[in-house]
Amino acid sequence: MKTKSLFLGAIVFACFNSISYASKLSGINPDISLTLDGRYGSYSNAGDYELPGFMLGSEASRGEKGFYLGHNELSISANIDDMFYGKFTTAITEHEAKTEVELEEAYIETPALGYGVTVKAGRFYSDVGYLNNQHGHAWDFADAPLIYRGLFANQLLDDGLQVSWLAPTDIYFKLGIESTRGERFPAGGAANDGRGANAVFAEFGGDVGVSHAWQLGFSHWRADVVGRTAGAHAHGTTSEIPTFTGDSRISGIDFVWKWAPNGNKHERNLKIQAEYFVRDENGRVDMAGSSPLETSTYEGEQSGWYLQTVYQFKPRWRIGYRYDRLRADNTGSDPSVLTEASLDDKDHTPERSTLMLDYSHSEYSRIRMQYARDKSYTDSDNLFFLQYIVTLGAHSAHRF
Amino acid sequence: MKKFMATSLVAVLFTMTIPAMAELNVFACEPEWASLASEIGGERIRTYSATTAFQDPHHIEARPSLIARVRRADLVICSGAELEVGWLPLLQRQAGNPSVLPGKPGYFEAAAMVERLDIPVVLDRSVGDVHAQGNPHVHLDPRRIQGIARALQTRLIEIDPDGKAYYQSRLIDFNQRWQQATEQWQYQAKKLKGTRIVVHHRDWVYLFDWLGIQIAGALEPKPGLPTSVGHLLSLKQALASNPAAMIVHTTYQNPRAAKRLAQMTNIPVVELPYTVGGDERVTDLFSLFDVTIQRLMDGLQ
Incomplete structure (x- = not known):
């Protein structure tokens, strides 16, 4: 009854509405959207999280136990004028009972430059890999793949410049380069006068018939790292901080395949996604704060991949499975220093199997259950998450 | 890696073919607009429909193939009124094609050309996914189609002035047939x-x-x-x-x-x-x- 009178009211209103010949229909400017993310986590192992063979950044963890908040984000974006688009995203998180504000994105972009060229400047998620440029709340699982956790502390985010070019071809082909400050993990020190990291990426994509679509990406990232510190590590009562200085290179390949009957994803759809990264590092590891200074040469190779598939078997309901696997092979002049820096792989192959089930009441709300058999560290564990992710405000548009 | 990229770049440049005729590339978000564009644009345009009748236009993936199509489009025709809000803005922003951005002549929103129904009095998502600018499914009223056809003709002339006489005559022809058909439908119904x-x-x-x-x-x-x-x-x-x-x-x-x-x-x-x-x-x-x-x-x- 209420909707009916609303509808009648709408018609009456429409009859008196004389501004319908507007040249452009648009929502409010700017687009403001708020993402709320709350979780409940359960696992057995106590103590600090480690990924044997990987020096972890401070954000790389398996989450908290019990009730806690995830990334609650406020995002504001809009066309600035006919040349520039701008986006600002800030996340407010709680860390050890302290509220922290993180600046996640603050960039401008030029969708109006032409010739397929787009320039982006500011702080942005790198286009390295497939998952990296998507917000965590758009991921299909509650946490990042292990290789993202191990290499990027979940996501590669930096300040700088990106130039990309989209080819004028029927097949999707995009080339891009990034030059960034290189101060944030996994770089460090903002080398080369604040141009410490560089990346190139290439993306291909297309359709196969009306029901299938795919994308394939290659990326390479390189940084001159000066004093990258690993976070979240306590070694007894000492405050020795593992610090890496040297050359770091990451190469990656990513692949996504999506299927929906007749291309109509609303009812049922399937997504298969896989990424592989390998990192080569060459330099020196110091235990900052030790006296006399403990130091070692360090030559490392870390790699890993994941394969995941998510199936929406009916509207609102999705089920997913992900398998992660990592490998590390690090050597140096003083193995005891590498061990202290968590660079010893302890003859352990980190791996994890994750199952996910989520329910989206509308496009704006999602409730997720996730279980993982986690063998990423030497003590195997069972991880359980319950999560809600909701969006208020502007309609979210998700990348392929 | 670098060698791979160099070879793929060469391959792409090699396959890039520029059409000899000055045809307009028209990217239609929905098949009805591809069809209307063909009625008015005839042989001067080449249409591509991003979706089929078997796809819900509210829920389309911003697929790489669509981005590639928008990249080369001279005109993008969509229903508008937020119907494509979940995917079109992404295509426009990633295509690097300024001529089809909102506010430019190369972006044509059909729903903006006619009076819309169902404009919500209350904008609240607790009443569902309502569109602030009203109901976007405007193509199912022949009277509105006629208004949109006229506006589309004007837009085509703006983008492709050389085809002015052609588009005008196509519109007159279309209007005649459409008027006749509309009367017949009304009689039948x-x-x-x-x-x-x-x-x-x-x-x-x-x-x-x-x-x-x-x-x-x-x-x-x-x-x-x-x-x-x-x-x-x-x-x-x-x-x-x-x-x-x-x-x-x-x-x-x-x-x-x-x-x-x-x-x-x-x-x-x-x-x-x-x-x-x-x-x-x-x-x-x-x-x-x-x-x-x-x-x-x-x-x-």
């Missing part, structure tokens, strides 16, 4: 006036407004939300005291809910093509209305 019909989603508001059909209820409890058993039961109750002649749905909507309600109420289900390609006989806008009205009349028997 006379009996539908006052008929009560249950819809799946409010895709049919403009068609019903034109033919004087009343919406007897919607299978979606709120726009964009799937139906529930409880909602079907309340629909059944409402229909018991005030019956409807049929239940209609589009080709891209799952007919399950419509069939369930049909079982509960003995009201027949009618699948309507909704847009061009929704039935093998529906090859353009003319046959879209031919088949739609025929199906509705058949449903009435």
Whole structure:
């Protein structure tokens, strides 16, 4: 009854509405959207999280136990004028009972430059890999793949410049380069006068018939790292901080395949996604704060991949499975220093199997259950998450 | 890595072919606009439809192939009024093609050219996924199609002034045929006036407004939300005291809910093509209305 009178009211209103010949229909400017993310986590192992063979950044963890908040984000974006688009995203998180504000994105972009060229400047998620440029709340699982956790502390985010070019071809082909400050993990020190990291990426994509679509990406990232510190590590009562200085290179390949009957994803759809990264590092590891200074040469190779598939078997309901696997092979002049820096792989192959089930009441709300058999560290564990992710405000548009 | 990129770049440059004729590349978000563009643009344009009649235009992936198409488009024609809000802005922002950005002549929003119905009084998502600018499914009213055709002709002339006389004559020809067909449809559909019909989603508001059909209820409890058993039961109750002649749905909507309600109420289900390609006989806008009205009349028997 209420909707009916609303509808009648709408018609009456429409009859008196004389501004319908507007040249452009648009929502409010700017687009403001708020993402709320709350979780409940359960696992057995106590103590600090480690990924044997990987020096972890401070954000790389398996989450908290019990009730806690995830990334609650406020995002504001809009066309600035006919040349520039701008986006600002800030996340407010709680860390050890302290509220922290993180600046996640603050960039401008030029969708109006032409010739397929787009320039982006500011702080942005790198286009390295497939998952990296998507917000965590758009991921299909509650946490990042292990290789993202191990290499990027979940996501590669930096300040700088990106130039990309989209080819004028029927097949999707995009080339891009990034030059960034290189101060944030996994770089460090903002080398080369604040141009410490560089990346190139290439993306291909297309359709196969009306029901299938795919994308394939290659990326390479390189940084001159000066004093990258690993976070979240306590070694007894000492405050020795593992610090890496040297050359770091990451190469990656990513692949996504999506299927929906007749291309109509609303009812049922399937997504298969896989990424592989390998990192080569060459330099020196110091235990900052030790006296006399403990130091070692360090030559490392870390790699890993994941394969995941998510199936929406009916509207609102999705089920997913992900398998992660990592490998590390690090050597140096003083193995005891590498061990202290968590660079010893302890003859352990980190791996994890994750199952996910989520329910989206509308496009704006999602409730997720996730279980993982986690063998990423030497003590195997069972991880359980319950999560809600909701969006208020502007309609979210998700990348392929 | 570098070698791979160099070879792929060469391969791409090699396959890049520039069309010899000065044809306009028209990217239509939905098949109805591809069809309308062909009516007015004829041989001067080449159309591509991003979606088919079997895809829900609210829920389309911003696929790489679509980005590649927008990159080379001279004109993007969409329903607008937020119908494509989940995917079109991404295509526009990633394509690096300034001529089809919002506010530019190369971006044509059909719904902006006509008066819209269902403009919400209250903008609150608790009432479902409502569109602030009103109902975007404007192509199912022939009168509105005529207005959009005129606006599209003006836009084509703006983008391609050399084709002015051509587009003008195509529009005159189209208007003539369309006017005639509209009168015939109205005649054929006379009996539908006052008929009560249950819809799946409010895709049919403009068609019903034109033919004087009343919406007897919607299978979606709120726009964009799937139906529930409880909602079907309340629909059944409402229909018991005030019956409807049929239940209609589009080709891209799952007919399950419509069939369930049909079982509960003995009201027949009618699948309507909704847009061009929704039935093998529906090859353009003319046959879209031919088949739609025929199906509705058949449903009435």
